[in-house]
Amino acid sequence: MDEPLTIAGTPLRSRLVLGTGGASSLDVLERAIVASGTDVVTVALRRVTDRQPGSLLDVIERTGVRVLPNTAGCYTAGEAVRTAQLGREAFETDWVKLEVIGDERTLLPDPVELLDAAEQLVDAGFIVWPYTNDNPIVATRLADLGCAAVMPLGSPIGSGMGIRNPYNLAIIREQVDVPVILDAGIGTASDAALAMELGCDGVLLASAVTRARDPEAMATAMRHAVEAGWLARRAGRIPRRLYAEASTTDEGRADLLGPDTDGSAG
Amino acid sequence: MNLELNGQPRSFDGPVTVGAVVDGEVDDRRGVAVAVDGEVLPRSSWDTTTLHDGAKVELVGAVQGG
Numbered sequence: 001m002d003e004p005l006t007i008a009g010t011p012l013r014s015r016l017v018l019g020t021g022g023a024s025s026l027d028v029l030e031r032a033i034v035a036s037g038t039d040v041v042t043v044a045l046r047r048v049t050d051r052q053p054g055s056l057l058d059v060i061e062r063t064g065v066r067v068l069p070n071t072a073g074c075y076t077a078g079e080a081v082r083t084a085q086l087g088r089e090a091f092e093t094d095w096v097k098l099e100v101i102g103d104e105r106t107l108l109p110d111p112v113e114l115l116d117a118a119e120q121l122v123d124a125g126f127i128v129w130p131y132t133n134d135n136p137i138v139a140t141r142l143a144d145l146g147c148a149a150v151m152p153l154g155s156p157i158g159s160g161m162g163i164r165n166p167y168n169l170a171i172i173r174e175q176v177d178v179p180v181i182l183d184a185g186i187g188t189a190s191d192a193a194l195a196m197e198l199g200c201d202g203v204l205l206a207s208a209v210t211r212a213r214d215p216e217a218m219a220t221a222m223r224h225a226v227e228a229g230w231l232a233r234r235a236g237r238i239p240r241r242l243y244a245e246a247s248t249t250d251e252g253r254a255d256l257l258g259p260d261t262d263g264s265a266g
Numbered sequence: 267m268n269l270e271l272n273g274q275p276r277s278f279d280g281p282v283t284v285g286a287v288v289d290g291e292v293d294d295r296r297g298v299a300v301a302v303d304g305e306v307l308p309r310s311s312w313d314t315t316t317l318h319d320g321a322k323v324e325l326v327g328a329v330q331g332g
Contacts, residue, residue: 019332029330044331047272047324048291048298056328057297072331085306086326090299092309157332184332206332 005179005202007095008127008148013039015196016226017068017181019206022158023215026059032209033063035219042068042097042206045086068129070097077116084121096121097151097204098130107157111138115145122146131183134168136175143176150176151204154195155185158207162191166198173199189218189225196229197237267319285313287323297328 004011018038023029033041041060060067069087074080077100084096100117102110109132121128127148132138134152142150152172155161162185163169173180181202182195192203203226212218269276271287284300284307292298300307301324307315317323 020330021332023330042332043328045299045326046329048327049272056330060328067328070331082301082304082306086299086301088299089306089309090297090326090328204332210330 007129007179012202013037014223014226015202015230016192016222017042017202017204018209018219019070019204020056020210021072021206022210024210026055028215029210030059030063032215032219033059033065035216035223036209037223038065040066040068042070042204043091044070044072045083045090066095067091067093068095068097069093071099071117072101074100074117075102075110075113076100077113077120080113080117081120081124084117084126085124088126094125095127096129098128098147109133109153111135114138115141118142118145118147129181134165134172136168136171139172139180140175143178147178149179149181149201151181151183153184154182154191157184158211159185160187160208161185162187163194163198166194169195169198169200186222189221192222192225193229193232196226197233199233202226267317269317269320270322272323272325281316283313284311284315284317284323287317288312288325291325292327299326300324301326 005015014037016036016038017040018033018036019042020029069091071080071083074083080098080100087096088094098117100110100113101107111133114130114132118128118130122145129149129151130142130147131151132142139150139152152169154163179201181204182200183204186192186203186205186208195203209215209218209222267278288295288300303322
């Protein structure tokens with residue numbers, strides 16, 4: 001993939017962003033990160049307890065990936081802004097995956113709080129990657145506020161339902177100038193390929209890999225799917241037709257009808 | 267003096283800085299961040315900020331998350 005995904009001036013090696021949530025162990029996670037070929041992983045912030053906070057960082061350092069801190073679990077703009085500030089202090093990065101959730105059952109974004117938080121964070125100098133509904137108007141508003149990318153969902157987080165509204169994604173891709181990264185809902189490799197074929201510039205996924213029976217193999221599959229979808233989009237698919245169109249010419253076809261026919265058929 | 271650290275009461279003999287509280291909880295300052303009374307405190311001022319009695323301190327670190 002010769003043309004890199006570039007976020008706020010930073011070119012990335014991969015168009016796949018891997019969320020780290022859901023892996024059964026750090027060893028499994030590390031192998032999945034390597035297999036995915038990603039160079040950006042999301043992490044969350046929670047109260048320090050007896051667990052060793054250093055070990056996830058060790059995985060990140062060993063794999064050489066960049067950290068994209070998220071604001072998972074925030075329900076208000078105020079909480080999300082403070083969580084983003086914590087992420088900036090913890091990881092010394094201005095990047096933030098902005099999530100402001102409206103409801104714990106669907107985990108769908110709250111667009112009112114999201115827009116408020118995005119505006120505050122952009123003003124404070126953050127590079128904002130907002131997780132958003134697949135609503136073209138909200139996506140456009142986020143881009144207009146100065147977000148570095150927009151990240152519409154394919155379907156609810158962790159649902160594995162794939163892309164429920166491909167037409168909205170296509171509209172979002174046409175209407176915003178910043179990178180569009182499909183975030184949430186990917187179930188398997190074909191979902192990721194479809195996102196790229198629809199024109200997305202990247203895919204962010206976690207559960208599809210970390211909760212797969214074999215996360216390392218699924219990470220490999222996702223890497224290939226994202227690349228395949230990207231290449232297919234660039235290559236230009238053929239138009240859909242209701243009826244067949246032969247790919248082999250009729251011209252020069254041998255007459256193989258027997259002597260007892262009049263040759264008028266066929 | 268008394269603090270609330272991550273929701274739990276904690277007592278210290280005399281004044282204590284944010285940096286000292288952090289070092290008492292984690293071996294490594296990498297990947298952790300602090301908020302005091304709801305305000306995020308820059309890493310650069312941990313060692314020069316003395317906590318007041320009754321301060322609510324949140325100490326967070328990296329965990330796996332999408």
